């Protein structure tokens with residue numbers, strides 16, 4: 001495994017802890033150089049009820065180093081949306097109730113692998129809870145910087161896992177600025193896309209979706225995008241499966257759904273821009289989507305364009321209705337981010353961008369338990 005810059009392709013040594021590209025500052029991605037026949041579905045999938053089933057697609061490590069709480073292997077359920085049948089990748093059953101567990105599982109495992117005893121990150125909510133849970137499982141310290149506007153339930157849960165919480169600013173970006181001013185190099189920084197392994201954890205959603213669809217890719221994946229790790233991760237995973245010859249269908253059109261009150265990716269996508277501009281005054285109750293200046297903006301935009309996908313912004317006033325329709329159609333008590341994705345799929349179907357014949361997967365990223 002080599003770590004390659006997603007922008008300039010410069011290679012970085014995965015034997016050392018890495019952050020972002022030493023030349024251009026953009027995110028690094030794990031590169032396995034898979035080719036047809038290199039892995040076999042009979043031999044290289046482990047019979048384990050967690051994302052470690054896909055260990056052959058993850059950084060090579062002894063099994064004893066895995067920090068695991070049984071994350072992943074979530075259902076791909078079926079629901080009716082606007083007269084068509086869609087599939088829901090239901091991430092609410094993860095150990096702390098969201099898909100963040102996949103990314104933090106890998107990131108904390110790798111932090112320990114490199115010998116760090118402390119991890120730190122800014123979080124809009126769910127990622128902080130996940131990081132705290134995995135740090136505790138791995139026996140290392142964790143500090144989470146959160147906006148002071150965060151509902152108390154998130155703070156209590158992070159503290160309940162024994163992590164330290166520092167409240168600062170009103171968005172994840174401002175919490176991140178406080179973090180940057182206070183930490184030193186003894187901390188492994190788990191910020192979205194400032195280390196390469198959260199994407200590796202999140203990409204296992206793409207591997208599971210392909211396996212659950214009988215080793216095919218869907219036509220469309222609808223994803224509520226904040227920092228974007230899952231969006232780029234799912235697409236990366238399906239590309240790896242194609243390189244291996246495990247799937248031979250076209251890759252899906254990837255859709256980023258954001259909120260009208262914080263839509264930097266939608267704006268840059270519509271403008272044909274190569275990277276995002278920071279969103280000036282972000283406001284949305286979908287906290288996971290309140291990310292005004294995502295580090296992975298350029299990577300998300302490339303993924304959307306290369307896949308023939310799109311980006312849509314949802315009105316705040318549409319969230320509640322969408323949540324109820326999602327719950328009625330699926331029985332899932334999802335959080336507002338997933339409700340936004342549901343609404344995005346409804347809109348794209350109405351507009352004809354989604355064809356009734358398309359196989360659509362909507363990522364139901366988290367539950368509603370902390371709102």
Ligand SMILES: Cc1ncc(COP(=O)(O)O)c(C=O)c1O
Pocket residue numbers: 098100124125126127192224225226227228229230231287288289335337338365366367
């Ligand atoms: C429930 C939920 N959905 C979606 C997102 C956005 O995820 P990403 O940052 O991978 O784009 C988050 C991020 O906090 C989240 O908690």
Ligand SMILES: [Zn+2]
Pocket residue numbers: 005006007008009010021022023024025026
């Ligand atoms: Zn670079």
